[in-house]
Amino acid sequence: MTLFRQIYALLFGLFLLTIASVAYVQFSETQGFLSKQMESDLNNASNSLGLMLTPVLEAADDAGAETLVNVIFEGGYYQQIKLTWLVGGKQQVWNNSVRVDNVPQWFIDLNLFKTIKKQTTITSGWLQLATLEITAHPGFGYQELWRIITDIIILFSILFLIAIICARVGLSWILKPLNTLSVHAKKIAERQFGPDMPTPKTKELKELVNAFNSMSAQLKQVFNSLDEEVSALRKKNLVDQVSGLPNRQYMVSRVNGWLSEPSTGALYLVKMDWLEEVHSKYGFQVRDETIRVLAEKLQHHQDEISSSVIARIAAYEFAFLVEDCEHEQLTKYLQSLIRTVNKEISKSGCKPNEQFYIGVAERLGQMTVSDMLAQADNALQQSIKDGKVFHWFENTQKQLFTREEWRSNLNHAIKNKKFQFRWQPIQLCARDEICQRELYCQLQIGETTLHAGQFMPYVELLSLGTMLDRCLIETVNEHRLFERNYERVAINLTYQSIGDTDFHMWLKQFLRANKFADRICFEIPEASVYSDLESCENLCKVIRDSGAHFGIDHFGRQFGSMAYLQSLRPNYVKLDQSLAYIEDNQHNSELCRALVNVAKGLDIQVIVTGIQEATQLTRFTDLRVDAYQGFIVPPVNVKL
Known part of the structure; x- marks a missing residue:
């Protein structure tokens, strides 16, 4: 029971007790007063009637005596x-039944008034003529008592209604700071640190509210300190201090994570010898400023073509990692890169297309990190040798389908729900138990089985993401996978679905109609959070309100604040695979530990991904992660 209800109940009880006490006193006083009044009336009537009957009795007039008694008796006050x-011993008796108008019989049956009798002897001088016995009728007492009780009940009812209304309004106003305090305390327990509460006028509550505001501010400062620690460690270990871009270590880990997942794209290695000329002409300060401006221009212009990772891996070498793009998009990216760099070369007083070389390595099939870096470096060396701006190894692997063929095949597969599924278990670290399974989809076209990395770039390119997500969710539900599997099933959402309000409405209806919504997880990539936080918040609210779960995938990949965790409140986060491939040293362990602390400080489950072997897992277990995922426990086919 809430404090408001407890105080309200106490006041309610005290008010009833007071009313009952007043009513009892009033009832007793009224009853006694009416009894005395009836007794007094009886005495007066007995004396009066005795005096009136004396002459009649002396004359032995029976009829006269009866007439006089009837005059008194018909008044109705005597029983x-x-x-x-x-x-002669003659006796005359007059009786009147106990009936009272406008008074309920049950009230009369309570026998609230005792029988009052008055017996007198009528005399004439020394001669005794007769005895007169009068019994009072209680009707007057019951009638008056009932009327008074009725008026009291009505009055007290009105007062009671006024009192409870005033008490409710007054208590609500007085206890409003406590209610605000309760809401604020719940938010603090959920690691949500909002603005300070207004200070109430009540002294005791004022001290309590100030204490809570202080505690909330301190906890918020702790979270902000963890967030700043992550940013500082990233800047120290993974960011080039001159350009502000990621360094070689981060790029290698990203390439490693990229190659461990089914995907497409390319790696560009760029050597800019013209920066050495800037250095020799104007000094290192101008050179560093030129590098900084160049980095800003590259990030701005290249992101307009496709999202990518740009890193400075040496003094005059840069690397560009473009993921989930087909060959045509990669070509546009290369053209934009050449234009952007040439503009900066011209501004620096150097000649365009000179002292500037690019090597392009496109991902083909299964490749290792060393294969990808070697191919990109070979392409760069060939570009330098030939004196050309870029060299792109010819792709000898024939494209599976044209864009229109991809459109036709994907539309057909989505319409007819032709996708196949695999899933990978996510194991808890504390005990040998599966906490959830991540679902992957495949597509069979003819004799070829395509994994998601092969067709997902075309799904995004052709804006089929929402249709695909609906298809996959409906297919899994139709095969009763959520019902048959006790562990939660995680489904990755595409960028298009995350920003599609129509998909949000459809998902809301689907989850509300599903009895096993609590077994469904949706994974949102961290890049979507940074690019469209509002849409992510709306989608997460739909998922949370429907009883389903959601997590942030690739957590820690983006260089930005972790403050979004407070607004989204995910059930879990998945550390980006690139963190599993960062060289094991003290600084990188501190970075991973800080990321884990940020999430666990908000009571969010932490899952590490990209685990290939037990020794790799040991390093993260020491960081107190909750679960792990990787080819240490490979995916298996789903039996539909």
Whole structure:
């Protein structure tokens, strides 16, 4: 029971007790007063009637006596009158039943008034003529008492209603700071640190609210410190200090993570010898400023073509990693890169297309990190040797389909739900138990089985993401996978679905109609959070309100603040695979530990991905992660 209800109940009880006490006193006083009044009336009537009957009795007039008694008796205030003649022993009796108008019979049956009788002897001088016995009728008492009780009940009811309304309004106003405090305390327990509460006027509550505001501010500062620690460690270990771009170590880890997942794209290695000329002409300060401006221009212009990772891996060498793009998009990216660099070369007073070389290595099939870096470096060396701006190894692997063929095949597969599924278990670190399974889809076209990395770039390119997500969710549900599997099933959402309000409405209806919504997880890539936080918040609210779960995939990949965790409140985060491939040293362990602390400080489950072997897992277990995923426990086919 809430404090408001407890105080309200106490006041309610005290008010009832007071009313009951007042009512009892009033009832007792009224009852006693009416009894005395009836007794007094009875005495007066007995004396008056005795005096009136004396002459009649002396004359032995029976009819006269009866007439006089009837005059008194018909007034209705007497229950019985008994006249006994002492001469001859004759007795006359008049009776009146106890009936009272406008008074319920149950009230009369309570016998609240005792029988009042008055017996007198009528005399004439020394001669006794008769005895007169009058019994009072309680009707007057019951009638008056009932009327008074009725008025009191009505009055007290009105007062009671006014009192409870005033008490409710007054208590709500007085306890409003406590209610605000309760809401604020719940938010603090959920690691949500909002603005300070207003200070109430009540002294005790004022001290309590100030204490909570102080505690909230301190906890918020702790979270901000963890967030700043992550940023500082990233800047120290993974960021080039001159350009502000990621360094070689980060790029290698990203390439490693990229190659461990099904995907497409290319790696560009760029050597800019013209920066050495800038250095020799104007000094290192101008050179560093030129590199900084160049980095800003590259990030701005290249992101307009496709999202990518740009890193400075040596004094005059840069690397560009473009993921999930087909060959045509990669070509546009290369053209934009050449234009952007040439503009900066011209501004520096150097000649365009000179002292500037690019080597392009496109991902083909299964490749290792060393294969990819070697191919890109070979292409760069060939570009330098030939004196050309770029060299791109010819792709000898024939494209599976044209864009229109991809459109036709994907539309057909989505319409007819032709996708196949595999899933990979996610194991808890504390015990040998599966906490959830991540779902992957495949597509069979003819004799060829295509994994997601082969067709997902075309799904995004052809804007089929929302249709695909709906298809996959409906297919899994139709095969009762959520019902048959006790562990939660995680489904990755595409960028298009995350920003599609129509998909949000459809998902809301689907989850509300599904009895096993609590077994469904949706994974949102961290890049979507940074690019469209509002859409992510709306989608996460739909998922949370429907009883389903969601997590952030590739957590820690982006260089930005972790403050979004407070607004989204995910059930879990998945550390980016690139973190599993960062060289094991003290600084990188501190970075991973800081990321884990940020999430766990908000009571969010942490899952490490990209685990290939037990020794690799040991390093993360020491960081207190909750679960792990990787080819240490490979994916298996789903039996539909």
